[in-house]
Amino acid sequence: MPSMLDAVVVGAGPNGLTAAVELARRGLAVEVYEAAGAIGGGARTEELTLPGFRHDPCSAVHPLGVGSPAFEAMPLAEHGLQWLHPGLPLAHPFPDGSAAVLSRLVGDTAAALGPRDAGAYRRLLAPFHGKWPVLARDFLRTQWDGLPKDPLLYARFGLWAGQPASLLVRRFRDAKARALFAGLAAHGIAPLTGLGTGGMAMVFALAAHERGWPVPRGGSQSIADALASYLRSQGGTVHTGFEVKRLDDLPPARAYVFDTSPTALARIAGLGNAYRGYRYGPSVFKVDYALSAPVPWTSEAARRAGTVHVGPTYREIGDALSAAVHGRDPSVPFLITAQPSLIDPGRAPAGKHTFWVYGHVPNGWTGDATELIERQIERFAPGFRDLVLARAVQGPPQLAARNANYVGGDIATGSVAGLRLLIRPKLARVPYATAHPAVFxxxxxxxxxxxxxxxSGHHAARAVWRRLRG
Ligand SMILES: Cc1cc2nc3c(=O)[nH]c(=O)nc-3n(C[C@H](O)[C@H](O)[C@H](O)COP(=O)(O)OP(=O)(O)OC[C@H]3O[C@@H](n4cnc5c(N)ncnc54)[C@H](O)[C@@H]3O)c2cc1C
Structure with missing residues (x-):
């Protein structure tokens, strides 16, 4: 071990590993310290239920991963990462057995919405089709740090993306298109009336048309494993089972990069009240199922989609989000579900399936939403319960215990409501830097x-690189 490392990274989640890779690739001596027994953070795969059933306890579907400029610039395929695409990225079924779908083509998606909304969908998305590389670079960053690559495109997209989903859906005349958009916006876990929630829906829709909504072969762990394998090939080292409690726990280094919550960073690095105003958002109730057969969706489209959104109307989805945000118990949850074993049969024993589901609940909620979730699935897939061989549930306390970054079970490590998606952890030109010159x-x-x-890891690594170069 060199007497002084260039950089120590705390936390081996996707961002920590990306930061480590990008620094090691520049020739720096880098070590990563991870609290859990295995790397990955939100990109893990485990046998949570029965032998042979490989579940993703956290992330499962990766439109942002396959479309990430940072990942695209790394040879991750050479390190075992293989994206598998479902026949259909997303289905949003309705009680009558029909479905809105998000397909790889703008035209097919528009057509499935029916003649009253096809034109509106096309007019909204088609102008940005083919422009993902520029849009991803311009939007997946700190918005005020440097000029966008294509200012005109940025302004045009920003005009729509800044709107609340509640405003954007007024372009659509039918309930199905509105429900589809609400479901996409709900990935942000913020009220649909919030600024930028329309943009959330547009980014996820555009991602489907540009790059798809794939799952990694073998599970989300493959993303973390590929990053770590590439890191090692660049001379980096990863330690697991090492919870960092104080800066003194770590070897001497020129920079310390934290893949942690701001609260934990302040505590560990002695930054006092630096992030006192930081707010955490709602949580989710997650269930992983081992099934004896695929989910018996009434909708044919849902039976071949990688992701299925369960929430029949804009109103129902909005109410479910609002309850979670405002601390009310869930009653009819909106569900984001994924069917990885349909695309990647190795996730379960022959003929059997894994099924991934979560619904939104308040931060720190200690109830059990299993019954509510299964009642909701049964509305769209009668007979579902008969197929359940085993289930593993994680509410907010279990999520927080799994990963210290999920404060109160907040899977986004900080509220994304209002301007909080843009201004995080607080307003700063370089939000990756802290009051301590060596801490990021x-x-x-x-x-x-x-x-x-x-x-985030990519941009933080650039900030570290700039600082170390003086
Ligand atoms: C249920 C659920 C479903 C999700 N679904 C998706 C999805 O389908 N698609 C998607 O793109 N995203 C999804 N996400 C979100 C995604 O997983 C996270 O946004 C992402 O993992 C964040 O990456 P990160 O590197 O910032 O942090 P994390 O992935 O949280 O990693 C942080 C790491 O730091 C470690 N750590 C924390 N404190 C310390 C310490 N003191 N010492 C040492 N190590 C420490 C943690 O153990 C953890 O391994 C989901 C998350 C959850 C929980």
Whole structure:
């Protein structure tokens, strides 16, 4: 071990590993320290239920991963990462057995919405089709740090993206298109009336048309494993089972990069009240199922989609989000579900399946939403319960115990409501830097926020590089 490392990274989540890779690739001596027994953070895969059933306890579907400029610039395929695409990225079924779908093509998606809304969908998305590389670079960053690559495109997209989903859906005449958009916006876990929630929906829709909504072969762990393998090939080292409690726990280094919550960073690095105003958002109730057969969706489209949104109307989805945000118990949850074993049969024994589901609940909620979730699935897939071989549930306390970054079970490591997606962890030109000149933050508590895309790690690594070069 060199007497003085160039950089120590605390936390081996997608952002920590990306930061480590980008620094090691520049020839720096880098070590990563991870509290859990295995690397990955939100990109893990485990046998949570029965032998042979490989579940993703956190992230499962990766539109932002496959479309990440940071990941695209790394040879991750050579390190075992293989993206598998479902026949259909997303289905949003309705009680009558029909579905809105998000397909790889703008035209097919528009057509499935029916003649009254096809034109509106096309007019909204088609102008940005083919422009993902520029849009991803311009939006997956701190918005005020440097000029956008294509200012005109940035302004045009920003005009729509800044709107609340509640305003954007007024372009659509039918309930199905509105429900589809609400479901996409709900990935942000913020009220649909919030600024930028329309942009959330547009980014996820555009990602489907540009790059798809794939799952990694073998599970989300493959993303973390590929990053770590590439890191080792660049001379980096990863230690697991090492919870960092104080800066003194770590070897001497020129820079310390934290893939942690801002609260933990302040505690560990002695930054006092630096992030006192930082707010955490709602949580989710997660259930992983081992099934004896695929989910018996009434909708044919849902039976071949990688992701299925369960929430029949804009109103129902909005109410579910609002309850979680305002601390009310869930009653009819909106569900984001994924069917990885349909695309990657190795996730379960022959003929059997894994099924991934979460619904939104308040931060710190201690109830059990299993019954509510299964009642909701049964509305769209009668007979579902008969297929359940085993289930593993994680409410907010279990999520927080799994990963210290999920404060109160907040899977985004910080509220994304209002301007908080842009201004995180607090207003600063370089939000990755801290008051301590050698200490940096790289987690999803920094722009561009949650998701397995490594872009926070990428931008933090650039800030570290600039500082070390003087
Ligand atoms: C249920 C659920 C579903 C999700 N679904 C998706 C999805 O489908 N697609 C998607 O793109 N995203 C999804 N996400 C979000 C995604 O997982 C996160 O946004 C992403 O993992 C954030 O990456 P990160 O590197 O910032 O932090 P994390 O992935 O949280 O990693 C942080 C790491 O730091 C470690 N750590 C923390 N404190 C310390 C310490 N003191 N010492 C040492 N190590 C420490 C943690 O153990 C952890 O390994 C989901 C998350 C959850 C929980």
């Amino acid at each position: 933050l790289c987690s999803s508590a920094t722009p561009p926020g949650p998701g397995v895309h490594g872009m």
